Amino acid sequence: MSKRYDIVILGAGNAGFGVSQVAHAAGKSIAFVESDEFGGTCPNRGCTPKKVLVAAANALHEIELAAEHGIEVGPAKLDWAKLIGRKNDMIDFIPGAMEETARSRGQVFRGKARFVAADAIEVNDERIEADNFVIATGSITRPLAIPGAEHLITSDDVLTERTLPDQVVFIGGGVIAMEFSHVYARAGARVTILEMAPQVLPRHDTDAVAAIRAESERLGITIKTGVGVEAVEKTGDRFQVHYLDGDERQFVTADRVVNGSGRIANVADLDLAAANVKHDGIRIEVDSTLRSVSNPAVWVAGDALVHSAQLSPLATYEGRIVGQNIVAGASLEPDYSIVPSAVYTVPALSSVGLNEAEAERAGIDVEVLTSDMSGWFSARFYAETVAWAKILVEKSSRKIVGAHLVGHHGEELVHLFALAMRHGISADQLGDEMYAFPTFAADIKSML
Secondary structure (H helix, E strand, C coil): CCEEEEEEEECCCHHHHHHHHHHHHCCCCEEEEECCCCCCHHHHHCHHHHHHHHHHHHHHHHHHCHHHHCCCCCCCCCCHHHHHHHHHHHHCCHHHHHHHHHHHHCEEEECCEEEEECCEEEECCEEEEEEEEEECCCEEECCCCCCCHHHCECHHHHCCCCCCCCEEEEECCCHHHHHHHHHHHHHCCEEEEEECCCCCCCCCCHHHHHHHHHHHHHCCCEEEECEEEEEEEEECCEEEEEEEECCEEEEEEECEEEECCCEEECCHHHCHHHHCCCECCCCECECCCCEECCCCCEEECHHHCCCCCCCHHHHHHHHHHHHHHHHHCCCCCCCCCCCCEEECCCCCEEEEECCHHHHHHCCCCEEEEEEECCCCHHHHHCCCCCCEEEEEEECCCCEEEEEEEECCCHHHHHHHHHHHHHCCCEHHHHHHCCCCCCCCHHHHHHHC
16 A cells, blocks of 8 residues: 655755755654655755865865964874875764654655556565655766777765875866866875866856966966866776867876766656656756646755755745745745855855856846956955856846855855845945955945
């Protein structure tokens, strides 16, 4: 005899917990299905453990700058194994704690789910039916169809290997590659990034990327853009990565080759056709309320969506919207116009809203306010190696439509710009605000 629930949540990460928070409060019967760690990618294999490594890179950066403050220190050496151990100590409790929370909200099924009907799945040969299914299965590393792809490691491996490689190649120059390359380089590894697109971080503002690229190259990171990787060849204990740069074939040797090509929706094994869920193998077609266009019992949230950014807070936000739409019969639609984010290089690249190219495509007439802040007192106090900002202001309304910062504690300041954008605070009003001085936040006056 099958079991039936109001809501079955496939995946126990941020999106799934966002759904369950709303549904549990409304008294709905819930079942979670999870085949891996509870909590999903972010706390176990993504943002949280990654930030432990980034914090170490920040410490090395501060040591590098010590002489600027008249402080004499010897050469710094990072014990990579101890760093990974520290990371493990900080996150080991998370899966158990998250599973306990899930069990407090509903039934838990451990295993892989697959649809067997429009209103039913199977997990370990057990049939489970529901009025609503939420696909919150997250994402997986994008597979690369090149000879030798089996030799690639992923960000999961970077976070678990206890030996620091001497030389690393990233195939792809997205967020994962840029963040981990800064950690590796500051720890003493030689790093090369091979990116097919004309720039690394292709979705970010061109000038902001140029600023962080210059800082990356100052660290000794080699960045090749507009190149095509042709093969990865194992040679003894090392690897040769063969690539085409223009008309010239070249190769680079490495101890580790990391797949930095990004992540795709983890939906291939769900047998979506059995539930009449329209999809193309990766993208599930949803309407503006995140509901399947072909099966009204199916919803999608988090990294399993393709049209929104793969960000942990966004997954929780989407999960809550789905939860409210199910519980209250609402037709809420997510608003993606104001989503602050950061690429945790050292220093970070932070952004919110439109970049310059997007503003132009949208037909918004903007004033572009660009600041090289490296000579400002606030940057000089801390001997910042890069401090840069670009703020986009709509000329007619004086509303801020985009902000992009490199360094200058931009990963914190970006939230002030996001707050102003969300609540209609104009650039003039934000600039007229009183700030503690001297602080990085006080420089917002000069950025505007």
